[in-house]
Amino acid sequence: MTTTRDTRAHLAPVLVAGRARPAPGAPVHNPARHGEIVGEHALATESDVDDAVRAAHAAFGRWARLGPHERARLLRGAADELGGLTAELAMLLTREQGKVLWESRVDVGGAAYILGYYAGLAGELDGDRILREDERVTVHVGRRPMGVTGVIVPWNSPVYLCFLGIAPALLAGNTVVVKPSEFAPLALGEVLATLARRLPEGVVNVVPGTGAEAGDALVRHPLVRKVFFTGSTGTGRQVLAGAAGNLKNVSLELGGNDPALVLESARVTDTLVRELVRGVYGNTGQVCFNVKRIYVHRSRYDDFTDRYRAAADEIVVGDGLDPRSTMGPLNNRDQFDKVTGLIDRTRAAGATVHELGRKLDAGSFGDGYFLLPHVVTDLDPNAELVTDEQFGPVVPILPFDDEDDAVDMANATEFGLGASVWSEDRDHALDVARRIQSGSVFLNVHRVGASAVDMPFGGFKGSGIGRGHGIAALEACTEPQTIADWRDVSGLPGPGPAGDAR
Numbered sequence: 044m045t046t047t048r049d050t051r052a053h054l055a056p057v058l059v060a061g062r063a064r065p066a067p068g069a070p071v072h073n074p075a076r077h078g079e080i081v082g083e084h085a086l087a088t089e090s091d092v093d094d095a096v097r098a099a100h101a102a103f104g105r106w107a108r109l110g111p112h113e114r115a116r117l118l119r120g121a122a123d124e125l126g127g128l129t130a131e132l133a134m135l136l137t138r139e140q141g142k143v144l145w146e147s148r149v150d151v152g153g154a155a156y157i158l159g160y161y162a163g164l165a166g167e168l169d170g171d172r173i174l175r176e177d178e179r180v181t182v183h184v185g186r187r188p189m190g191v192t193g194v195i196v197p198w199n200s201p202v203y204l205c206f207l208g209i210a211p212a213l214l215a216g217n218t219v220v221v222k223p224s225e226f227a228p229l230a231l232g233e234v235l236a237t238l239a240r241r242l243p244e245g246v247v248n249v250v251p252g253t254g255a256e257a258g259d260a261l262v263r264h265p266l267v268r269k270v271f272f273t274g275s276t277g278t279g280r281q282v283l284a285g286a287a288g289n290l291k292n293v294s295l296e297l298g299g300n301d302p303a304l305v306l307e308s309a310r311v312t313d314t315l316v317r318e319l320v321r322g323v324y325g326n327t328g329q330v331c332f333n334v335k336r337i338y339v340h341r342s343r344y345d346d347f348t349d350r351y352r353a354a355a356d357e358i359v360v361g362d363g364l365d366p367r368s369t370m371g372p373l374n375n376r377d378q379f380d381k382v383t384g385l386i387d388r389t390r391a392a393g394a395t396v397h398e399l400g401r402k403l404d405a406g407s408f409g410d411g412y413f414l415l416p417h418v419v420t421d422l423d424p425n426a427e428l429v430t431d432e433q434f435g436p437v438v439p440i441l442p443f444d445d446e447d448d449a450v451d452m453a454n455a456t457e458f459g460l461g462a463s464v465w466s467e468d469r470d471h472a473l474d475v476a477r478r479i480q481s482g483s484v485f486l487n488v489h490r491v492g493a494s495a496v497d498m499p500f501g502g503f504k505g506s507g508i509g510r511g512h513g514i515a516a517l518e519a520c521t522e523p524q525t526i527a528d529w530r531d532v533s534g535l536p537g538p539g540p541a542g543d544a545r
């Protein structure tokens with residue numbers, strides 16, 4: 044196979060205190076064409092990470108003292124500039140990540156949108172609340188930034204997910220060091236370089252490279268006070284262990300295995316079917332809160348399954364840059380092998396595997412990590428495809444007779460990120476939703492956009508720790524502080540002027 048290189052050099056360098064630093068690089072391949080190198084990213088070493096963290100640490104005091112409204116003004120200015128880059132960087136993102144162009148526009152456009160949204164929350168950080176005030180004491184309660192925040196990003200929606208971490212952190216007065224994914228560092232690197240230029244030196248720093256070296260060094264660094272990690276549950280465990288050294292505050296946004304429950308009270312309409320198809324195959328199945336298993340009441344099962352297969356059969360798989368494609372390739376070799384392995388083992392275990400959709404270009408299909416949409420029926424409810432996160436374009440559809448059993452099956456995995464309940468009876472659906480152990484439950488919808496940026500988002504169980512989005516994110520990147528201003532200490536307990544009773 045011949046390898047071609049992009050004539051324009053797309054680079055994701057180490058960025059420390061506003062300066063790009065030459066570092067040995069690794070290629071970034073186009074998942075739609077194995078032989079095409081889209082650009083290169085630096086392989087940050089432990090020493091690069093140390094420099095980046097020290098630059099962020101040095102910038103912290105001044106950035107924190109600017110106050111939320113001045114920081115919001117600077118973030119809005121950066122958002123204006125980033126908005127103008129969306130169209131061009133979306134093409135770059137499709138070439139490194141694989142997703143179809145409109146999905147890349149949403150991803151890259153998230154930078155400006157999320158910065159603007161958080162800039163609008165500056166008032167939430169204004170001043171302190173007076174908890175108590177009397178003749179003896181005034182008690183102020185406020186929120187303070189934590190310091191250097193390490194933000195570790197996955198490859199599936201690199202820009203959007205990075206900004207969900209850094210925008211609240213920056214508004215709250217923290218400085219950041221970002222570790223992008225090796226598989227999609229280029230568009231994010233350009234967005235972050237633009238943001239860094241608009242903010243005081245050292246407020247935004249970037250350390251592209253491997254998780255094993257750059258990510259691990261960031262998680263363990265003693266000057267990092269907060270880690271915001273988005274990625275798989277397995278890596279989340281390592282991050283939590285690594286952060287234990289100096290007891291960092293950690294937010295973990297991890298994997299999901301979202302169930303969709305189509306109740307007896309649902310009507311199988313074109314809209315319901317179309318929404319579920321979108322919820323399964325968006326970003327080629329590589330969204331943390333995509334639908335990953337569908338449970339359908341037996342009275343609706345055959346009708347639903349037939350119509351679902353017909354709708355999935357309309358998907359056109361091809362290069363994300365081609366406007367005729369409705370689904371791009373998987374992002375990388377490991378993901379491709381994982382999903383195809385799951386499908387093969389499920390078939391070998393006796394399940395019925397339906398391969399659907401259409402290849403845009405059959406001749407070049409094998410040149411990328413392309414996979415047609417799949418549906419699996421007649422499988423064991425405890426099959427690997429049901430209990431594990433597939434993160435790809437394949438979904439199991441299982442019947443149920445008793446709604447309580449469906450809720451039990453929904454709750455029977457170690458994940459708890461999202462879920463959906465489908466019913467014409469909204470009050471009943473709400474009751475069922477409240478019994479599902481997941482951070483978000485959607486009624487009659489389940490796809491990107493159903494969780495908006497102001498809705499608290501995160502997981503139960505192995506799907507994470509903490510909540511992002513909106514006010515919850517501001518709380519997650521600040522420490523509450525109590526200031527007690529005592530004017531009269533007579534009557535306080537304790538042994539006297541020499542010491543404290545504790």
Ligand code: NDP
Pocket residue numbers: 195196197198199200204222223224225226252253254255257258259262273274275276277278279281282296297298299330331332432434460506507
């Ligand atoms: P990974 O966990 O493999 O990687 C995420 C990031 O962590 C990458 O930047 C990776 O670096 C880095 N990393 C790897 N090892 C370490 C380590 N020891 N210490 C610190 N950092 C490390 O996830 P993927 O990138 O494969 O993303 C897919 C997963 O993310 C899925 O499970 C998905 O569900 C989940 N996800 C969760 C979301 C949520 O909001 N809950 C949103 C989106 C995705 P490297 O560059 O080497 O890969």
